[in-house]
Amino acid sequence: MINKKTALGKEGLVVPGIGLGCMGMTTIAGADIYGKSDEAESIRTIHRSLELGGNFLDTADLYGPLLNERLIAKAIAGNRQQYIIATKFGFEVDDNEQLTWKFNGKKEYVKKAAERSLKNLGTDYIDLYYLHRVDPETPIEETVEAMATLVKEGKVKYIGLSEASAQTIRRAHAIHPLAAVQTEYSLFERTVEEARITDTLAELGIGLVAYSPLGRGFISGDIKSPDDFAANDFRRTIPRFQGQQFYKNLELLGAIEKMAAEKDITPSQLAIAWVIAKGHLPIPGTKRVKYVEQNIAAANIELSAAEMAQLEAIVPLGLSTGDRYDAAGMSWIDQ
Template sequence: MSTTTLHTPSGPVTVNKVAHGLMLMTWKAQPNPDEQSFAAIKAGIDSLPPGVKMFLNGGEFYGPNCSTANIEMIARFFEKYPEYADRAFLSVKGGAKADSLVPDGSEENVKRSVNRVLEKLRGKKTLDLFECARVDPNTPLEVSLGALAQLVKEGKIGSIGMSEVKAETLLRGHKVHPITAVEIEVSPWEYGPQQKAVIKAAQENNIAVIAYSPIGRGFLTGQIKSLDDIPEGDFRRMLPRFQPENMATNFAIVEKLQSIAKEKGITSAQLSIAWVSSLGPHVLPLPGSSHIDRTLENVSASKVQFTTEELTKVTEVIENAVFAGTRYPGDDRAMYLWA
C-alpha cells in the first residue's frame, strides 16, 4: 500500500494514501447502528501495515439537525477500541455556528467549536487536526486561524487544516500558521483550474490535499442510475447533478470509466480513487463508506498502479467529459465555496 506524510507541528505522520470519511454514518435522519459503523472503521485500520495510520474525517455538525452525533459516535468507537486510537489520525470539521451550517470564524466561535468537539470526544481520542469547514466572509482569515494557532499552542489540537479554499487563500493562511492539510472536492467529475491550483500550491508548501468525494458522492460507482437509487432523506437528492434531467448526461463518463476499470480488473470506484491519488504524492482521496466491504474496496485502491498508457486514457476521458448541473443548488450555498 502507498502512503503519504503529513507535516504536523509535532513532527511527520505517515498515513495511508486513501483516507476514510465518516460523514454519512451519522448525517441522516437515522444514523447507522454503532455496530455497523465500528466494523467499517476497524476494517479500514486493520488493513494497514504497522506504523501507518488511517486518516479519519468527521465533523462537529455531521448529525441529524447538525448535531454532534458524528463526534459522539467516534468517541464511542475509541472508548470500545482504545487500542485503535494511536492507529488513526483524526481530522474534524467545525467552525460553524452551533447546530448549524452557517460559517462563523470569530475567535469566540472557533474556540467554542473546538472545545465542544473535545468535550464530545471525552478524551477517548486526540483531535489531531481541526479545520473550519468554510471561510467566514465576515471574519478576517487571520482571526480564525489565529484562534486555532493558539489552540495548537495550548495542546488542544495537533494541527490546522483549511477547507474549500482557493490557492491564494491557502497560502495566506499558511503565513498565519503552518497548514497541515487542505480539504477540497476532487474527482473525475470535479477537477478544474481551482483544484489544480490548490494541488500545486499545496505541494510546493508541504501541505497534504484531502480530496473528498473522489467517486462523485457515489455516482461514479455506476450504482446510481436514477433518483430512485438514492434513499429518501439523503442530501444528494437535492444536488443538481443527481436530478433526472442531468443524470443521463452525467452517466456517460461512468460508462467510459467502467470500461477502463474492467480491462484493468478493478472497480470504477477504485479507478476514480486511484486516479485522484495519482495527482500527487501529497494527495489523499477521501471516500466515505459505512460498510466493511466498501471500506476495504476503497482502501485497496491505494495499491492500484497505472501504466503511462492507462493514466493517459483515463485523463483523456476526464478532460473531454461534459457534465450537467452544478456542485450545489442556489447561490446562497455557492457563495461559501472557494473562498
C-alpha cells in the same frame, strides 16, 4: 493492507495513503446523507479499516450535528493512540446542539468548538483540525491565529482549511503552516485544478485531502437513475444528478466502467487509484465493511501514464459535469 503512507504538509503529519470519511455514518440535522446508517456496522467499518492499516478518520462537528464525533469516540474507545483523527468546525452549532446554518470563525468560537469536539471525541488532542468553511465575516487571520493557539496548547497537532481559495490559503499559511486543504475532488470534480489551487498547494507544501473521490457515490455505478436516490437523500438537491446532466454523466461513467473491467477492478477502485496517482489523499466515505475493504485495496493499485491519460480523456479538465451543490451550497465555497 495499505502499503503506502503520505505526508500532509511539511510539519510532520504522516498518514496512510487513503483515509476513511465518516460523514455518512450519522445524519445531518435529521437527514440521511447516503441512505440509512447503522451504528454497529459503522463501528465495525472503522475497526476493519484499522485492521487493514486505515487509521485516518475524517469527521466534523457539523455531522449530526455532534453525533458523528460521538460515534467515533465509541469506536476508538480504549484505543485512541492507534488512530489519526481529523475533525472540522465552522458551521455554527449553538448551545442546544442545533445548527444555526451560519458560519463562525471568530476566535472565541474556535476555542469553544474545539473544546466541544475534544469532549465529544473522548480525547485530549485532535490530530488535524480544519476550518470547515471560511467565515466571510471574520478575517481568516483571526481564525487561524485562534487555531494556532490550540496547537500551542497541545489540543491540536496540525491545522487545515476546507473549500478555501488560493488567496485565502496563502493568507492563512502566512499565519501558521497548514498541513492540508480539504476539497471535493474526483474524476467528476476538478475545480481546484482549474482554479490553480493545486498549484498553490504544491508551491506551499500543503497536502490536498480529497473528499467524495467517488463523485458522491456516483462512480460506484449503483445509481442508474435520479429516482434511485432515497426521498431524503441530499444528492437529489445536487444539479450534477438532475435532469439531462445526470444522463450525460452516466455516459461518461460507462466509459470508466469499461476501463475498470478491462483492468479487473471496480470503477470505484479505479477512481481512487487515480486520485492517489495525482498525488492527493482520498478519503472515500463508507459505513459498510465490504466497501472499506474494496477502497483500501485500491490504495495499492498502480496506474500507468497511459492509463491516467485514458481516464482524463474520458472526463477532460474543463468539461462541465454540473454543479456539485445547489445555489446555497455553492455560495458557501470560498472564491
